[in-house]
Amino acid sequence: QVQLVESGGGLVQAGGSLRLSCAASGRTFSSYGMGWFRQAPGKEREFVARINWNGNNIYYADSVKGRFTISRDNAKNTVYLQMNSLKPEDTAIYYCAARLLSVSTTRSDNKNWGQGTQVTVSS
Numbered sequence: 001q002v003q004l005v006e007s008g009g010g011l012v013q014a015g016g017s018l019r020l021s022c023a024a025s026g027r028t029f030s031s032y033g034m035g036w037f038r039q040a041p042g043k044e045r046e047f048v049a050r051i052n053w054n055g056n057n058i059y060y061a062d063s064v065k066g067r068f069t070i071s072r073d074n075a076k077n078t079v080y081l082q083m084n085s086l087k088p089e090d091t092a093i094y095y096c097a098a099r100l101l102s103v104s105t106t107r108s109d110n111k112n113w114g115q116g117t118q119v120t121v122s123s
Contacts, residue, residue, distance in 0.1 A: 002026045002112050004096045009117030012086055016121070020081040022096030022114055030054075034072055034079040035103030035110070038092035038119075045095065049081060050103040057102070064090075086121045093118050 008020040022034065035050035049060045049070040058070055069082040079096065096114040097103050104110055 002029065002032060002098045004098060004112060004114035006094065006096050006114040006117040009094060009119045011120045011122065014086060014088055014121055014123050016086050017082070017084045018086065018119060020083065020094055020096075020117060020119070022079045022081075024077045024079070024098060026077070029077040030074040032098045032100055032112075033102035034070075035097045035099075036070065036079075036081045037095045037097055037107060038090075039095065039116075040089075040092040043092075045107050047105040047107070048094070050105070051079065052102045053100075059105075083119070086119075088121045088123045091119060091121050 003025040005023050012018055033052045036048040037045050038048050039045040047061055051058050051070045051072050067085045072079040093116040095116045097110040098112040099110050
């Protein structure tokens with residue numbers, strides 16, 4: 001089990017950027033794949049991006065490909081989501097997820113979640 005704490009959300013204008021961080025507790029962080037999901041009001045929580053345990057396998061949802069970048073720093077037990085060219089439709093609560101080796105794109109397969117951080121993009 002790992003405990004996850006997200007930060008970095010906020011209000012930004014369309015076209016702007018934000019960087020989210022997710023700090024993980026525990027000594028085995030480097031064994032976990034990490035990922036980001038998001039949930040907009042009235043919608044299901046959806047997959048955004050994932051990075052595997054050693055950082056050499058990265059996958060993005062089509063909706064964010066080319067605009068968002070996921071990365072991790074195992075020395076700091078932290079995963080990041082750099083979000084550029086933000087759009088109003090990116091507005092959501094962003095959640096960090098962790099799973100041994102690799103996060104699943106299916107929400108229910110992932111058992112370790114943070115509390116979420118709000119991202120609001122104004123038009």
